[in-house]
Amino acid sequence: MGKKGSVFLATIVGFVLAIVGLSMSQLIKTDFGNVNITEVALISTSGYKQSMEVYTPKNITLDNPGPAIVIQHGGNNNKEEMELYAIELSRRGYVVITNDMYNMGNSEVLPDSLWLSSGRGLYDAVKYARTLPFVDSNNISTLGYSRGGIASSECIKLDQENHYIKNVFIIHADPYYANENGYFNWYGDRNVAVVADQYDEFFFVYKNFAGGYSNDANKYASVNASSVNYIERERAQSFLNFGQDSLKDNLEKRLANTTYSKDFPTGRTATRTIYVTPDTHMTAWYSSDVVERVVSFFQESVPTKTIIANDDFIYPFDNFFSIVGMLGLLTFMVSLAVLITTQIKFFKEADIMKPKLKETGGAKGAVWLWGLMIITTISIFLIIKILNSQGLSAYHDNIFRSANPIYHGLIGIIAGTFSLYLSLGWYLIYGKKNKFDIYTTGLFINKKQLWKTILIALISVLSIYSIVFIANYFSGTKLLFAYWHIVPFSAVRIPGMLAVLPLFIIFYVGISVVVNVFDYTKALTRYKLLNHILVSFLTALPPLVVIIYSYGKYYKTGQNPMFGGLASAAVAVLPLPLFIFFSVLMIRIIYSATGNMYLGGIIIGIFASIIEWSVCEIRIPEIGSNLPFRFGVYLTIFICVALFVFFYLYLFKKIKKD
Structure with a gap:
């Protein structure tokens, strides 16, 4: 085969790989047709454009509503970042809503004063979940990674009166520990679990962080302790003790990877868990260990009728075909450029030697x-x-x-x-x-x-x-x-x-x-x-x-x-x-x-x-002002x-x- 044929073949192969990657990725996301995925663009209850995807298992109907999990991605990304969790939870019978945080993805761009006032859009997504007729409105949970984990905690402050959110899972972000008076049970009678990676670059160290969060400041804040020993320190111990001061109250030290429970006057028994893993911040994008802990938590907190082992995953195949699709697109782009340059007469002058x-x-x-x-x-x-x-x-x-x-x-x-x-x-x-x-x-x-x-x-x-x-x-x-x-x-x-x-x-x-x-x-x-x-x-x-x-x-x-x-x-x-x-x-x-x-x-x-x-x-200034x-x-x-x-x-x- 001559060079012309080789370049043409490479272009075709790239195109085919791209289509295969795109098609297979979508097939896996839908659990081979067992989950419907709907793109949603609406004006939220706060009055801003919001972009979401709703994963609905086919066995969830108006007559058989299911529990919902609203997922929030981390900073500088979009809702697709968390699709591995959406895939695994939806195929187990949960209605999953992945949300583009305000200022990211396709949601509206807002100044900080508005962006940070509604759980960064997560609480608006929770409210949207309650409007869906096939969602059990008494069983809505949140799952947040990194800045999305912070948003999950911010939502709880907004949710104190409504109590829409029943369970919270936070990946690679500090939970909230205190209010203005000291250590405090921020989450009330909700079940809460945290995955704390020992080599995190943003969280689980003593920084300028006590109930409020600025990502810009957090990047450069001084580190006063090691995240490796996070579980032994007062903040983690207070969280596991439902807001009690472990040193002041002389409480027995609680352990990682252990679930602790407490009965509340509301009649609910709430749990607290901190899973400690020898990971870095970004491993949540692909870690089967983290995905398994997420699945286990929700299966225990809000069990469904769908029986799939907690370590039975298909998301790695989605990752694989996404990579195949991207490599196909890159191959197509390069081959097409060479094909145009060397074979189309009008562009021949760009073919130099x-x-x-x-x-x-x-x-x-x-x-x-x-x-x-x-x-x-x-x-x-x-x-x-x-x-x-x-x-x-x-x-x-x-x-x-x-x-x-x-x-x-x-x-x-x-x-x-x-x-x-x-x-x-x-x-x-x-x-x-x-x-x-x-x-x-x-x-x-x-x-x-x-x-x-x-x-x-x-x-x-x-x-x-x-x-x-x-x-x-x-x-x-x-x-x-x-x-x-x-x-x-x-x-x-x-x-x-x-x-x-x-x-x-x-x-x-x-x-x-x-x-x-x-x-x-x-x-x-x-x-x-x-x-x-x-x-x-x-x-x-x-x-x-x-x-x-x-x-x-x-x-x-x-x-x-x-x-x-x-x-x-x-x-x-x-x-x-x-x-x-x-x-x-x-x-x-x-x-x-x-x-x-x-x-x-x-x-x-x-x-x-x-x-x-x-x-x-995307960041924009407050009305009438400029960014530094x-x-x-x-x-x-x-x-x-x-x-x-x-x-x-x-x-x-x-x-x-x-």
Whole structure:
């Protein structure tokens, strides 16, 4: 089969994998047709747009109403984050409602004063559950992860008079322990369970937290104790003793993974449980141990007639097919870009050459290459630490209205610019003197080639999102696993995508120049595919080093290392290594097929901007005010953009002239 046939086949295979992943994922979500999933968009009782999904088992009817569990996801995500719990609970006979928190997913964006006043939207979802005729309104529970766990506790304050909520399960978040007078039984006669991970980056340590919660402040709050020993401390003991002060009242120490009960004058017997697991904050996205504890709690608190073993799960297959679907979409995007560039006459000018791996110049050249990679890794490691020390993991303003995208964008634009100049230095000091031919790399293209390259990039990215939007329209299917997702998004997110687009374009075009001009050599191996993989891994190494350092030190010492003063340093960069690895691999494959180093960089720059903004939280100022503005952020961006422009002016004027 010729190259044309291979590219066409890869495009078809990518499309088929995407359809298989989307179809099988949806089939598993519905328990092979035994659960109906309904997308709900409404105006909540608080008067705001709210987005939810309702999972209804087929054996639940108007004549046979079932208990409901309202699920709230964590920060910077959407309701699909918690679908593993929705899948397993709905197939066991519970009506499950997954809710997009206000400011996230497709729910309305509100200023903090409104966002935080209604349980972040969770209590409105509880009220909605009561309106469903097939829900047993006397058996409504909440399940919250991370910030969704905080929302579950906030709901209890709102629910004191109504008592709609009967059971609460909190994953990887502190329960509420006290009121203004001291330790207090916040949850009354409800059954409550908590999963406390011993290596949590946000919770289960003594921070500035006593009944109120700010995620921005919590990221940088000082850590006064280890989460490893959480179960032994007064707060946990007070919770297990239904609000009593364990030290003051000289109570016997209560244990983890043990359920304690108490009879109340209401006639209810309430329980308290803290499950302690040797996990980190993000393991709740896939942990079968956590899912089993959730299922067991609800089966004991609100048993149903559906008998399925507590450890009988199908959600891993949903994860598997979601990954298959995403890999299929990426394969389709890359193959389509190559197909358009190499086979459609109108775009042929963007097909620049067929590059070959260059010789390194012997041992000295290999030493140069490895030395630059080590310097790059250390430098980006330090860049991340400096950004953390400046509080930029939590930064947002009137233009950059979400913290994660601008934080990752700043890492990218600084790292990309630094890498460009490091590579330019290599060329001027070593490469040029050792006959490195920069003119045969595809670095120099004309305006016509550039605008056609941009057009191909737009077509390629829009093609996969067309598939995603069409699939969601007809079946409600979305592809998401942990931090990685390719999902539809609402128009309100487009301005945010456009705001960070220049940052990610500069990052990935810069990376493309580095890996395709200066590092497209045989220094690692002469086998092209293996070479692509190794270069991709080494490029993704800096954030991986941050993760290994942060978690490694945490596990070894039991203390959060607070890398750059940020408690969640590992979480903040957790999605980056895998995303960068696949991004560089795709950039390399596109360059290998077309010799166009800009095509892959622009495609991934656009794609990254969409990915970063698809599900993140959005922050807006209070009416008549502005979000805090930091001049240093914009100065940094301006300097990096100016250096990027100067790099190209230098190349095109001086080097090309030489």
